[in-house]
Amino acid sequence: MENKTLLSVKNLRTWFELRRLGFIKVGNVKAVDGVSFELSEGEAIAVVGESGCGKSTLARTIMGLYPPTDGEISFNGFTVDAKSKIDFKAYRRNVGFVQQDPYGALPPFMTLRRILEEPMLINGITDKEEMRKRIAQALTELKLSPVDDYLQKFPHMLSGGQQQRVVIARAKILEPRLIVADEPVSMLDASVRVEILQLLKRLQETYNIGVIYITHDLSTVRYFAERIFVMYAANLVEQAPVKTLIHNPLHPYTQALLEAISDPDSKNAQTYRKVPPGEPPSLLNPPTGCRFHPRCTHRIDGLCNIEEPPNFEVESKHRVMCWLYKDSKVSKTVTEANVS
Ligand SMILES: Nc1ncnc2c1ncn2[C@@H]1O[C@H](COP(=O)(O)OP(=O)(O)O)[C@@H](O)[C@H]1O
């Protein structure tokens, strides 16, 4: 049986209006531009893409911190709308956010006890014993024990890795159904990255929490996700289960990404030569057609440079936004969104 859908994102767009001198409208930075996907209850997915492709904007839009320019986000079957205050508060209680910079995310003058109590107080959990229990459990699960040694500490007394574990404990304390983790280990020492991802993974499995793990580092994904989404220039260009994506990448951009990491200490310079030359495009004026076409060695002239490819479903759970697969059927999520 298919798992129940937890989060559904349809044709999501988040554009930022760019003005010169504060008032002359120059255009829109299309940071997220037509993103559709579904996440099942308890599923872990990874969103991978180069810096500037729109990953954080996607995360912040899902968190309700940026209003979407267009499209729809629904959670457990209900549309997420920041304007409907009561529902939105319930949504935020169900979704935890972990960002890149743990120190910036923690109020510097609060003890860990207050930091962890605060979300509970805001959400009407005021019973002292209940709070104590939840805090002790969250800290223990994040390997911040003995708990009493940590409760009176301030964030600056902790290492970066410990700070990020506090952020994860705080995200977990309201028993969320979803955690959005935006580059949660990129700022940390390489030595603690895997451990923190494993702790997050354990929470996901123990409590059946859906996780969106956002990263520019494809090599950390296999510790974590069941599916990978590849993001390029504000689009999800390929979505597939991890093994499928690694063994059978379809989008020329995904193929290039994988080739670049397949031989990390490459004596074989060939590996690097396969990565297409050029830079990711500007999101103010992205190329027409497929945004990857200027860098793509497989492009079909007269098509790829003119018309944006839809999401083709090549096999079950494997979607790709590329004209090379135009004989596959167009994926359902996108068709539905286009109709509505
Ligand atoms: N608040 C904002 N206002 C205007 N432009 C923004 C804002 N946030 C992000 N951008 C732009 O949107 C694009 C995507 O940024 P971001 O989502 O941070 O990418 P990533 O997280 O993948 O590095 C970039 O061009 C960035 O400059």
Ligand SMILES: [Mg+2]
């Ligand atoms: Mg980012």
